[in-house]
Amino acid sequence: MTTTDVYDERCEQLFLAGGLAGVRRTATQGLDEAGPHADLYCWLAVAHASEDDDDHDTEAERAFRRGLALDADHLGLLAGYAELCLRSDSFDHPGRAARAGELTRRLEELAPDSAENAQLRAAHRWAGRSYWQDLRMSAAEAAxxxxxxxxxxxxxxxxxxxxxxxxxxxxxxxxxxxxxxxxxxxxxxxxxxxxxxxxxxxxxxxxxxxxxxxxxxxxxxxxxxxxxxxxxxxxxxxxxxxxxxxxxxxxxxxxxxxxxxxxxxxxxxxxxxxxxxxxxxxxxxxxxxxxxxx
Structure with a gap:
C-alpha cells in the first residue's frame, strides 16, 4: 500500500465518523508527505464543502481546482465541484454557479452510469426543488x-x-x-x-x-x-x-x-x-x- 493509499483510507474512515476537521488535517498531511494527488485533494475539498460555510466553500473550490489540474477526469472531483457550484448563490458567486453546467456535462460524458453521476443528478433535483418539497424535506429532517x-x-x-x-x-x-x-x-x-x-x-x-x-x-x-x-x-x-x-x-x-x-x-x-x-x-x-x- 502506497503512502497515498494509507492517507486515502484514513480520510475515508474519518469522514465516515464525521471528523471533517480530521479529514482536512489528514489530507493536508498526506499532500505534504506524498506530494500533490487528486484523491487527497478530493478529500480535502469534500471536507471543506461539507461544512457548508462561505470560507470553507472558498477553500473547497481551491482544492477542487487543484485536484482537477492534476486529473481533469477525476469523477469524485467533478461531482463534488459540480455540487458545490450548484448550491452556490449566483449573485454572490456568479462564476462558481455558472460552472455547474459544464462540470455536469463533463461527468455525464465520462461516466453516465457512475455512482458519482447518480449523486449529482440527485443534487440537481434537490437544487430545483419547489417550496412545498423544501417544506416537506425540512419536516422530514426534523423528524x-x-x-x-x-x-x-x-x-x-x-x-x-x-x-x-x-x-x-x-x-x-x-x-x-x-x-x-x-x-x-x-x-x-x-x-x-x-x-x-x-x-x-x-x-x-x-x-x-x-x-x-x-x-x-x-x-x-x-x-x-x-x-x-x-x-x-x-x-x-x-x-x-x-x-x-x-x-x-x-x-x-x-x-x-x-x-x-x-x-x-x-x-x-x-x-x-x-x-x-x-x-x-x-x-x-x-x-x-x-x-x-x-
Missing part, C-alpha cells in the same frame, strides 16, 4: 433529528437501567474497549462519563424519562394556560404555560452538547489511532528489513 434524540436517550436509559452512574460508566467503558472499532459504543461511554459527574443527576433522569417528562410538561402547559384563562388572569391562551417546557428544553440542549463532545472525543481517538498505527508501521518496516538482511 429524523427527533428520532436520533430519542435513540440517544434510549441508549443512555438502557445503560443506566438497574445501575448507578459509576457502574454504568464502567460497563460502557468495558464494552467500548472490547469493540475499539465501534464508534457508537465509544460515544456512549464518553456520554456516560460526562453524565457521571456532580450535578448531573437531573440530566440522567431526563435522559431516562425523556418521553414521559415531555408529556408531563405539555400537559402542565395546557392546564396552566387553561387555568389562567378561566380565572381571568389572562385573556386568550398566552405563552405562560409553556414555561413548564423550559426545564426539558434545557435538558435536551445539555444532552445534545454532551453528545457532541463525546462524538468529538471519539473522532479524536480514531484520528490518533490511525496516525499511531501508521507511525508504528513505518517504524516496524525498517526494523523488519534489517532483520531480514541479517
Amino acid at each position: 429524523v433529528k427527533r428520532r436520533e434524540r430519542e435513540t440517544r436517550s434510549d441508549e443512555i436509559a438502557g445503560a443506566l437501567k438497574g445501575r448507578g452512574p459509576g457502574e454504568a460508566r464502567a460497563a460502557a467503558r468495558a464494552a467500548a474497549a472490547a469493540r475499539p472499532d465501534d464508534r457508537r459504543a465509544a460515544v456512549l461511554a464518553d456520554t456516560l462519563e460526562a453524565l457521571s459527574g456532580p450535578g448531573t443527576g437531573w440530566l440522567r433522569w431526563a435522559a431516562r424519562h425523556r418521553a414521559e417528562a415531555w408529556a408531563v410538561s405539555f400537559a402542565l402547559s395546557a392546564l396552566t394556560s387553561l387555568l389562567l384563562r378561566t380565572t381571568g388572569v389572562v385573556h386568550g391562551f398566552g405563552p405562560w404555560g409553556l414555561l413548564w417546557t423550559v426545564p426539558m428544553l434545557l435538558a435536551d440542549a445539555r444532552l445534545t452538547s454532551v453528545r457532541k463532545e463525546a462524538e468529538r472525543l471519539a473522532v479524536a481517538r480514531l484520528e490518533a489511532r490511525l496516525s499511531g498505527s501508521e507511525e508504528a508501521g513505518s517504524a516496524t518496516a525498517p526494523a523488519t528489513t534489517a532483520e531480514a538482511g541479517a
Whole structure:
C-alpha cells in the first residue's frame, strides 16, 4: 500500500465518523508527505464543502481546482465541484454557479452510469426543488433529528437501567474497549462519563424519562394556560404555560452538547489511532528489513 493509499483510507474512515476537521488535517498531511494527488485533494475539498460555510466553500473550490489540474477526469472531483457550484448563490458567486453546467456535462460524458453521476443528478433535483418539497424535506429532517434524540436517550436509559452512574460508566467503558472499532459504543461511554459527574443527576433522569417528562410538561402547559384563562388572569391562551417546557428544553440542549463532545472525543481517538498505527508501521518496516538482511 502506497503512502497515498494509507492517507486515502484514513480520510475515508474519518469522514465516515464525521471528523471533517480530521479529514482536512489528514489530507493536508498526506499532500505534504506524498506530494500533490487528486484523491487527497478530493478529500480535502469534500471536507471543506461539507461544512457548508462561505470560507470553507472558498477553500473547497481551491482544492477542487487543484485536484482537477492534476486529473481533469477525476469523477469524485467533478461531482463534488459540480455540487458545490450548484448550491452556490449566483449573485454572490456568479462564476462558481455558472460552472455547474459544464462540470455536469463533463461527468455525464465520462461516466453516465457512475455512482458519482447518480449523486449529482440527485443534487440537481434537490437544487430545483419547489417550496412545498423544501417544506416537506425540512419536516422530514426534523423528524429524523427527533428520532436520533430519542435513540440517544434510549441508549443512555438502557445503560443506566438497574445501575448507578459509576457502574454504568464502567460497563460502557468495558464494552467500548472490547469493540475499539465501534464508534457508537465509544460515544456512549464518553456520554456516560460526562453524565457521571456532580450535578448531573437531573440530566440522567431526563435522559431516562425523556418521553414521559415531555408529556408531563405539555400537559402542565395546557392546564396552566387553561387555568389562567378561566380565572381571568389572562385573556386568550398566552405563552405562560409553556414555561413548564423550559426545564426539558434545557435538558435536551445539555444532552445534545454532551453528545457532541463525546462524538468529538471519539473522532479524536480514531484520528490518533490511525496516525499511531501508521507511525508504528513505518517504524516496524525498517526494523523488519534489517532483520531480514541479517
